[in-house]
Amino acid sequence: MTALRRALVAAPPMLWLGLFFLLPFLIVLKISLSHAALAIPPYAPHWSGLDSWREFLAALGVENYRTLAEDGLYLTAYLSSLRLAATATALTLLIGFPLAYAIARAPRGWRPLLVVAVVLPFWTSFLIRVYAWIAILRPEGVLDSILMALDVTSAPLNLLNTQTAVLIGMVYSYLPFMVLPLYASLERLDRTLVEAAQDLGASAWRAFWTVTVPLAKPGIWAGVFLVLIPSIGEFVIPDLLGGSDTLMVGKVLWTEFFSNRDWPLASAVAVVMLVILVGPILIFQRVARMERAR
Amino acid sequence: MSRFRAPHLIALVVGLAFLYAPMLVLIVYSFNASKLVTVWGGFSTRWYATLFANEALREAAFLSLRIAFVTATLATILGAMAALALTRFGRFPGRTLLGGMIAAPMVMPEVIIGLSLLLLFVGMNIERGFWTIVVAHVTLATCFATVVIQSRLVTFDRSLEEAAQDLGAPPLRVFFTVTLPLIMPAVAAGWMLAFALSLDDLVVASFASGPGATTLPMRLYSAIRLGVTPEINAASTLLIALVAALVVVASLAVKRDAAAR
Numbered sequence: 001m002t003a004l005r006r007a008l009v010a011a012p013p014m015l016w017l018g019l020f021f022l023l024p025f026l027i028v029l030k031i032s033l034s035h036a037a038l039a040i041p042p043y044a045p046h047w048s049g050l051d052s053w054r055e056f057l058a059a060l061g062v063e064n065y066r067t068l069a070e071d072g073l074y075l076t077a078y079l080s081s082l083r084l085a086a087t088a089t090a091l092t093l094l095i096g097f098p099l100a101y102a103i104a105r106a107p108r109g110w111r112p113l114l115v116v117a118v119v120l121p122f123w124t125s126f127l128i129r130v131y132a133w134i135a136i137l138r139p140e141g142v143l144d145s146i147l148m149a150l151d152v153t154s155a156p157l158n159l160l161n162t163q164t165a166v167l168i169g170m171v172y173s174y175l176p177f178m179v180l181p182l183y184a185s186l187e188r189l190d191r192t193l194v195e196a197a198q199d200l201g202a203s204a205w206r207a208f209w210t211v212t213v214p215l216a217k218p219g220i221w222a223g224v225f226l227v228l229i230p231s232i233g234e235f236v237i238p239d240l241l242g243g244s245d246t247l248m249v250g251k252v253l254w255t256e257f258f259s260n261r262d263w264p265l266a267s268a269v270a271v272v273m274l275v276i277l278v279g280p281i282l283i284f285q286r287v288a289r290m291e292r293a294r
Numbered sequence: 295m296s297r298f299r300a301p302h303l304i305a306l307v308v309g310l311a312f313l314y315a316p317m318l319v320l321i322v323y324s325f326n327a328s329k330l331v332t333v334w335g336g337f338s339t340r341w342y343a344t345l346f347a348n349e350a351l352r353e354a355a356f357l358s359l360r361i362a363f364v365t366a367t368l369a370t371i372l373g374a375m376a377a378l379a380l381t382r383f384g385r386f387p388g389r390t391l392l393g394g395m396i397a398a399p400m401v402m403p404e405v406i407i408g409l410s411l412l413l414l415f416v417g418m419n420i421e422r423g424f425w426t427i428v429v430a431h432v433t434l435a436t437c438f439a440t441v442v443i444q445s446r447l448v449t450f451d452r453s454l455e456e457a458a459q460d461l462g463a464p465p466l467r468v469f470f471t472v473t474l475p476l477i478m479p480a481v482a483a484g485w486m487l488a489f490a491l492s493l494d495d496l497v498v499a500s501f502a503s504g505p506g507a508t509t510l511p512m513r514l515y516s517a518i519r520l521g522v523t524p525e526i527n528a529a530s531t532l533l534i535a536l537v538a539a540l541v542v543v544a545s546l547a548v549k550r551d552a553a554a555r
Contacts, residue, residue: 013375018395028409103306121317235404253406270409
């Protein structure tokens with residue numbers, strides 16, 4: 001009886017995610033091995049029943065993966081995605097750490113309010129937050145107007161449609177993901193340890209690097225992965241803030257799919273992106289488990 | 295050492311200013327009378343009037359709200375089931391699989407989720423529109439709802455459930471009269487998170503949608519690609535206000551709940 005009841009509760013979410021999350025990946029894998037075709041849907045071969053499975057398998061090929069390996073564009077896109085995502089993650093950590101540290105040090109009564117203040121932007125539309133930066137960075141936009149009024153610069157900076165703009169957009173959009181885990185680690189940190197280090201003669205700086213940072217490590221790792229993994233496949237930010245020199249794999253996939261209508265190649269791009277992400281995702285889950293076990 | 299000092303205050307002010315200044319800019323310029331986005335022409339609400347007169351945008355907003363409502367409701371139910379299974383059932387076959395399927399979509403790039411679902415819909419010959427977007431959003435939002443509800447179930451005092459059981463209540467009755475009321479704040483938070491995710495999503499919806507079903511983010515996206523306009527500023531301001539109101543209500547509810555416990 002209990003077993004049946006439990007199965008009835010566990011089955012719907014399992015079936016749903018199996019059907020709409022797991023199965024689609026197998027289809028992506030399959031189509032990445034198909035050929036582009038001028039048909040609807042634009043790929044061949046089709047699955048046409050169990051009888052023809054032998055012909056179906058025979059028609060599959062790795063040509064899309066060969067294209068990915070041989071055309072320098074795709075390799076550049078993967079590498080520049082990794083580079084931009086890593087840079088954005090480092091910058092987010094650099095900005096997020098002082099902020100999280102300050103919240104953890106704030107008077108106890110303020111902390112919940114400050115955490116809400118950090119999370120609130122995350123709840124407002126992602127698209128609008130990126131859009132706000134277009135208004136700020138565009139030539140003769142808000143930033144240029146302010147800088148030129150203050151005589152800091154004499155000509156427009158032309159920041160929009162550059163990699164700098166993409167980095168600003170990523171840091172801005174993902175900052176809450178970095179601050180929250182950092183704050184969780186820093187808030188729990190036993191301050192008497194820092195005091196002990198200082199009583200023993202360590203400078204504030206040394207105590208920070210030898211006590212605070214090592215103890216905050218789980219939060220640092222969690223924040224790094226929460227920012228790094230989604231930003232590798234980011235589409236909206238490079239599309240709206242980046243220029244023609246910003247090649248990111250999320251955007252390449254979008255273009256292959258919607259503009260070039262090459263579904264098999266888009267699928268191959270997705271499969272390779274997944275393979276790249278599996279490593280970081282597995283490390284992240286390990287870190288999260290270690291954190292829970294503490 | 296443990297004092298809150300000037301450097302801390304500076305870090306707070308700079309950090310929060312970075313988070314809020316861009317949105318403040320949008321809000322201020324949405325009340326700009328001038329059509330030129332960067333020239334201040336005096337206070338005016340004319341862009342809100344043009345916004346409400348824009349039928350395509352109104353339709354898209356209505357569609358997005360309907361999708362978000364259905365999505366949030368379905369995702370919360372599925373999420374509560376998954377959370378119960380993960381926290382209460384101990385080890386069961388498929389537990390690791392379920393845990394993985396809950397965790398993975400949260401970090402998976404949206405383009406991959408969107409593409410894979412679209413290929414599934416095409417392969418199954420399903421016409422794309424309202425319901426395919428709902429299915430895609432439920433898949434994504436269930437994971438977030440599960441995590442929110444799970445965190446509440448973990449800290450839950452099970453002796454209350456056991457007491458009800460000892461008094462002879464059947465399991466379903468125990469759930470609806472004891473468990474559900476106690477985890478209600480988390481269920482509500484999960485619902486709102488799912489609603490916000492669905493309302494906000496551009497990438498997955500673009501893949502899952504078909505002709506005739508254009509959501510608000512899709513409409514805004516194509517407008518944004520054409521340039522910055524005061525009308526989009528006005529739309530953004532309204533969305534920011536709506537979300538801010540929701541979050542304030544939610545955090546007040548959580549606070550009252552925490553105080554009552």
